[in-house]
Amino acid sequence: MFREREENKMHFTTTPFRRGPGSVAAALLLSSALTGGAALAQDKPAELNIGITTYSSGPASVFGVPARHAAEMLAEQLNARGGIDGVPVKLTFIDEGAGLETLLAEYRRLAEDVGVDVMFASISSGICNKIAPLAEDLEVLNFMWDCGTQKILEDDDYDYVFRTQANATPEVLAPLAYLLKTHPDFKTIAVVNQDYAWGRDSWQIFSEALKKERPDVEVVAELFPAFGAPDFSAEVSRLQALKPDVILSTSWGGDLDTFVRQAQQRGLFEQSTFVLALAESSLERLGDALPDGVIVAARGDHYFLHPERRDEPEFKQFTDDFKARTGSYPIYSVYHMAQAFAALEAAYDKAIETTGGWPDKDQVAEAMVGLEFQGFGRPLTVREDGQSVEAQLVGTTGTDPAYPFRVIKDIEIYDGGSLMPPVGTTSLDWISEFEPGTLDLEGKAYDPS
Amino acid sequence: MTLNLVVLALLDGVAYAALLFLVAVGLTLIFGVLGILNIAHGSLYAIGAYVTATLGQWLVAAGYNPWLTFPALVVAAVVVGVVLGGAIERLLLQRIYSKEPILQLLVTFAVFMILENLQRMIWGVQPYYMSEPLTLLGNVSVLGINYTAYQVLFLPLAAVAVLIGLRWFLRHTSMGAQILAVTEDREAATAIGINATRVYLMTFILGACFAALGGALATPTTSLVTGMGANMIVLSFAVAATAGLGQIEGAAISALMIGIARSFAVYLSPELEVIMPYLIMVLVLLVRPSGLFGRETVRKI
Numbered sequence: 001m002f003r004e005r006e007e008n009k010m011h012f013t014t015t016p017f018r019r020g021p022g023s024v025a026a027a028l029l030l031s032s033a034l035t036g037g038a039a040l041a042q043d044k045p046a047e048l049n050i051g052i053t054t055y056s057s058g059p060a061s062v063f064g065v066p067a068r069h070a071a072e073m074l075a076e077q078l079n080a081r082g083g084i085d086g087v088p089v090k091l092t093f094i095d096e097g098a099g100l101e102t103l104l105a106e107y108r109r110l111a112e113d114v115g116v117d118v119m120f121a122s123i124s125s126g127i128c129n130k131i132a133p134l135a136e137d138l139e140v141l142n143f144m145w146d147c148g149t150q151k152i153l154e155d156d157d158y159d160y161v162f163r164t165q166a167n168a169t170p171e172v173l174a175p176l177a178y179l180l181k182t183h184p185d186f187k188t189i190a191v192v193n194q195d196y197a198w199g200r201d202s203w204q205i206f207s208e209a210l211k212k213e214r215p216d217v218e219v220v221a222e223l224f225p226a227f228g229a230p231d232f233s234a235e236v237s238r239l240q241a242l243k244p245d246v247i248l249s250t251s252w253g254g255d256l257d258t259f260v261r262q263a264q265q266r267g268l269f270e271q272s273t274f275v276l277a278l279a280e281s282s283l284e285r286l287g288d289a290l291p292d293g294v295i296v297a298a299r300g301d302h303y304f305l306h307p308e309r310r311d312e313p314e315f316k317q318f319t320d321d322f323k324a325r326t327g328s329y330p331i332y333s334v335y336h337m338a339q340a341f342a343a344l345e346a347a348y349d350k351a352i353e354t355t356g357g358w359p360d361k362d363q364v365a366e367a368m369v370g371l372e373f374q375g376f377g378r379p380l381t382v383r384e385d386g387q388s389v390e391a392q393l394v395g396t397t398g399t400d401p402a403y404p405f406r407v408i409k410d411i412e413i414y415d416g417g418s419l420m421p422p423v424g425t426t427s428l429d430w431i432s433e434f435e436p437g438t439l440d441l442e443g444k445a446y447d448p449s
Numbered sequence: 450m451t452l453n454l455v456v457l458a459l460l461d462g463v464a465y466a467a468l469l470f471l472v473a474v475g476l477t478l479i480f481g482v483l484g485i486l487n488i489a490h491g492s493l494y495a496i497g498a499y500v501t502a503t504l505g506q507w508l509v510a511a512g513y514n515p516w517l518t519f520p521a522l523v524v525a526a527v528v529v530g531v532v533l534g535g536a537i538e539r540l541l542l543q544r545i546y547s548k549e550p551i552l553q554l555l556v557t558f559a560v561f562m563i564l565e566n567l568q569r570m571i572w573g574v575q576p577y578y579m580s581e582p583l584t585l586l587g588n589v590s591v592l593g594i595n596y597t598a599y600q601v602l603f604l605p606l607a608a609v610a611v612l613i614g615l616r617w618f619l620r621h622t623s624m625g626a627q628i629l630a631v632t633e634d635r636e637a638a639t640a641i642g643i644n645a646t647r648v649y650l651m652t653f654i655l656g657a658c659f660a661a662l663g664g665a666l667a668t669p670t671t672s673l674v675t676g677m678g679a680n681m682i683v684l685s686f687a688v689a690a691t692a693g694l695g696q697i698e699g700a701a702i703s704a705l706m707i708g709i710a711r712s713f714a715v716y717l718s719p720e721l722e723v724i725m726p727y728l729i730m731v732l733v734l735l736v737r738p739s740g741l742f743g744r745e746t747v748r749k750i
Contacts, residue, residue, distance in 0.1 A: 059674055061574035195723050223715065226723040228680055230671040231468075233600060234461040234712035234722075240594045241457060254576040254674035261580060262670070266588060266595040285576060328575075 044358045045117075047090045048083070050075075050344070051110040052145075053121040053131075057097035059228055060123055062253040063146065063281065063333035067123075068093060069326050070334040074341045077321075084348045085358070096122055100130060107131060111140040117361065118143065120340045123333070125149035125197050132161045141361050141368075145340040146333055148198055148299070150205075153387045154426045160361075162368050162382060164343040165336050166300050166390035168198070169427040170419035172205045172250065174392035175277050175297040177419070177439040178412055179246065180213060182295070182396070183273055186245035190221040190272075192235055192259060194251050199224055202250040202277065205427060212434035220244050225255075232259045236266050244272055252278040261289045269294070280408070281331040283397075287405045294397040294406075301377035301393040301413050302332035307446040308378065308413070315376055330376075339375035343382070346373035378413070385423045389416040394443075412443035453592050458712045460591060464600040466708025467608035468667050472681055473688035473700045474611065475659030481695030482632050482652040484550070485542065488557040490660045491682030492564035493533060497661025498677065499572050501525040501668045505579035518581040526662035533564075534657025538650050546649070561678070569675055576672035583669035599669060607666060611659070612701050628652055687726045691733045693743020703733075703741060 052071055055064025071091055079088040092114065094106045103122075110116045118141045121131045128147035133156075135142035142161045144152070150167040152158075179186075189210070193199030203222070210217060220242050223235050236259075239247060247268070251259060256279065263269060269291045276282075280298035283290065309315040318338070322330045351359035351367035359367070371382045378391040391413050398409035418441055421430030476490045504525050505518040537560055545553050586598040619625035630638040631648045639645045663681070671677075688707060692699030707726045714722040721728070733741055 057569060057574070058676055061675060062576065065574050221719070223719045224723070228674070228676060230667060230677060230680065231465060233464060233596075233670075234458065234715040237457050237461050237594055237596070237712075238715055241454065254672035254677075257576050257578065257672040258670075261578065261672070262597075265580075265583060265597055285578075289580075 042355075042358045042360050044085070044087055046087075048087045048118075048348075049090050049092065049110075049114060049116040051092045051094065051107070051114070051116040051119045051121070053094045053096050053103060053107070053119070053123070053127065055097045055123055056093070056095040059253050059255075061097065063331070064096065064123055066326060066328065066331055067146070067333040067337040070322065070330070070337040071120075071341070073321060073325055074338060078341065078345070084345055085352055087358075092116065094121075096124055096127055100127065103127060104130060104134060107134060108138065111135075111138040116140065118344060118364075120145040120337070122147055125201075128152055132156070132158060135161050139361070141365055143340045143343060146336045149201060150427045151201075153385050154421075158386055160365055162343070162365075162386040162388070164340045164373075164380070164382075164388055166392065166416055166420075167387065168202055169205055169421070169431075170390070170392050170414075170416050171297065171299045172202045172277060173209055173419045173439065174394050174414050175275050175295060176206055176209055176213070177414065177441050177443070178297075178394040179273075179275050179295055180439055181412075182410075183246065186217065186273065188218050188220045188242075188244040189246040189248060190219070190223065190239055190242060190244040191248045192223045192225065192232070192239075192251065193249060194227045194229075194255055195224040196227045199227075199250060203248075205431065206248060206250075208428060208431045209434055209439065212431065213436055213439055215436075227255070229255060230258065232262050235259075236262050236268055239263075239268055240266065240271065246275060247272045248275045248277070250277040252281060256282050257285055257289075260286055264289050264291060278332075279397075280393075281333065283407070284329055284331075284405050290397055290406045292396075292398050292406065295394065296397055296408055297392065297394045298408075299332045300335065301391040302335040303393055303408060303411075304329045305407060306377060306393070307411055309376060318376060335376050339373070339377075339380065339388075342375045343368070343371065343373045343380075343388075347371055380416075383423055387420075387423075389420065391416050392419060411446040413446075414441050414443040454716055456592060457594055458716050459709060460596060460601050461712035461715070462709030463605050463705065464596075464708075465711060466704040466706075467604040468663060468670075469684065469688055469708055470608045470701050470704035471611060471666060472660055472663035473685035473692075473704055474615065474697055475656035475663070476682075476685050477689040477692065477695055477697060477700045478615075478659070479653055479656035480689065481697070482628055483542070483546070483649055485546075485553050485557065486550075486686075486694070487653075487656070488554065488682055489537060489560040489564060490557075490656070490685065491678035491680075492561050492568065493529060493657050493660035493678075494664040494667075494681045494685075495673070495678035496533065496564065496568055497526050497529045497664030498668045498673050499568060499577060499664075500529050500661075501665040502577045502579040502673055503572075505581060505668070509579075509581055515581045515585060518579070518585075522582065522665040522668070523662070526658055526665040529661035529664075530658030531654055533661075534654045535650065537657070538653040542653065543646070543649070561682070565675070565678060568678075572673075574675050576674050578672055580669050597670075604666060608701070611662075612698070615697060624648075624651060684726055687730045691730045691740055693737075693740025696740065696742040699740065699742035703729075 054068050055061040075089050075091050120143045122128050123146045125147045128144050132152050136158050144163040148168040150169045191203050193203050275295040277297045279296035304319050347364050347367045351363045355363050368382050369384055372379050380388045380390045382388050393413050395408035395411035397406040400407040421427050472494055479487050504521045508517050583597055583599040588595045589598050627643050627648050631645050635645050688704050691703035711725045714725050
């Protein structure tokens with residue numbers, strides 16, 4: 001697999017108009033060339049087609065639906081500004097909840113029949129695993145806009161696949177760094193994660209790094225209740241009996257909400273320090289059920305009260321627009337979507353400047369490498385392996401009378417670069433070299449507001 | 450594992466089993482009488498939960514006494530069971546009783562898919578919650594561990610009440626006797642003047658009410674999310690199949706087995722928790738292919 005891609009890549013560098021073994025793209029090219037089309041000359045198209053996979057159904061629609069609203073809003077605003085260099089964008093959505101087969105068929109259809117210019121795919125790591133090689137085969141520019149697994153760009157080389165946000169490694173190490181700094185004396189930890197790829201992989205990263213940082217810490221329970229489990233009573237009872245100093249969970253959505261409410265009702269928060277790596281996305285829903293003093297993170301520096309951005313008119317406008325449209329404050333998946341749009345705009349601008357005309361997809365892909373772009377957090381840069389470097393925001397829940405739910409206080413924002421392996425090294429290899437103190441990071445700390 | 454932990458695991462297991470039984474009993478009742486495996490049971494569970502949450506949230510927001518959320522649980526379950534259950538039986542199932550079982554299964558599966566989407570259209574995809582009944586009853590402390598009274602007292606009592614009430618209804622009321630007669634032999638029962646069509650309708654509505662009641666009683670303990678119905682139908686099928694389809698008391702016992710085994714797994718071998726219900730189902734069905742209490746040929750409730 002790897003060797004084959006290497007060959008592809010060499011082929012790419014020597015032949016400017018590479019077309020894959022799949023002949024459909026070649027046939028399309030030929031037919032459009034015969035009809036005087038613009039595949040080579042690159043006139044400005046009438047519109048820029050963006051295909052977006054997101055969850056409209058199933059448990060992950062807690063992320064997918066807000067992100068879809070954001071995409072529609074951002075496209076409207078972008079088109080009102082005149083689009084990208086005068087070209088308006090057009091969105092087509094695919095439901096990730098429809099199942100992998102349907103999704104891949106739809107993806108193929110959008111890439112080959114509709115001829116989308118770029119795909120934003122996807123939320124699920126499992127789906128990204130399948131889509132990345134497909135995008136490469138179809139030679140369609142693909143932004144992995146939300147999926148977490150660090151493995152895709154670490155294990156394989158891609159020319160058309162980029163990630164416009166961080167990945168699991170910094171997203172899990174940042175809360176660990178914060179925990180080590182704010183609670184240096186903890187001796188025992190338990191984990192309650194969902195029983196699927198993210199729950200398992202995130203715990204692997206966290207626990208491997210913890211073993212290096214604090215070999216003395218004892219893991220007293222590793223609990224992986226079923227994905228979508230409606231009840232965590234037995235887990236809560238066991239945790240009450242074990243009394244671990246720290247309880248970690250990277251769960252999200254209804255699972256996290258239920259776990260937090262059951263734990264809170266039964267007094268577990270008074271007994272252990274909680275680290276909830278994705279709780280930024282549940283703050284508003286949980287309201288009073290989430291106590292003060294819980295460590296929460298946001299899969300990036302995503303927060304509608306981002307301490308460095310909250311006073312900027314553009315940032316406030318986005319929050320207000322989103323709130324007016326959906327009734328809720330933006331969560332991280334919304335910001336991830338905004339980053340995909342920001343990266344697209346920046347990449348086209350850069351490619352247009354380089355080529356002096358409307359770029360083809362290979363020129364846009366080339367522009368992606370080394371690109372700097374900014375959504376509603378700190379600026380991000382795209383590394384040569386297609387992975388973006390993104391800052392990470394972690395904090396502790398507190399109360400603010402202005403909001404009927406917990407806000408994040410004692411925020412620290414870490415540079416993304418220090419939480420990631422260098423290009424060409426896998427996360428787990430990199431973590432295996434950790435020494436105690438590797439995660440003593442100088443984050444930028446903010447006073448409780 | 451100390452004796453203390455055995456007590457804790459039993460409490461969690463019984464609380465979980467109570468909810469499982471409430472949902473599975475409707476599924477098994479409908480199968481026992483109508484011979485239909487009703488996949489839409491999962492939707493009735495989910496919609497029962499959503500209607501309960503909506504009603505409860507409205508009661509609280511409108512400033513009524515929060516204790517009214519307890520009767521609201523029952524009211525929501527009955528409304529959903531009668532309206533939706535009645536409509537499904539009258540409009541669809543009545544036409545297909547003589548058809549192949551596989552077709553009946555597909556029809557109820559189609560209803561399930563339609564209702565799943567309907568539920569998403571009405572309530573959206575963000576998790577819902579209505580915890581008043583749970584917080585009102587407060588906590589009880591057992592061996593230094595806090596439990597919610599709602600889960601370790603109220604739910605098991607509700608399950609026992611349903612079990613005893615259903616037994617009494619079937620053995621000591623005219624409607625119950627008619628249901629038993631139709632189950633035994635529909636033609637003979639019709640010949641002695643029992644309106645079998647009406648018996649089928651009433652049974653289905655009763656089963657649907659139990660599904661919705663399961664959802665209603667689950668509402669204070671969990672987040673309502675899309676897909677909750679699918680999870681529950683699989684689980685309650687495992688309960689019903691372990692007991693033997695159509696076995697009401699058997700469903701209570703297999704719900705207890707599965708609930709307790711699951712909570713012991715959390716203490717002893719957390720990796721097994723997820724597969725515990727199915728492990729038990731497979732082990733039981735390997736030894737007794739008709740389930741613990743199932744009989745080979747005669748169908749009885």
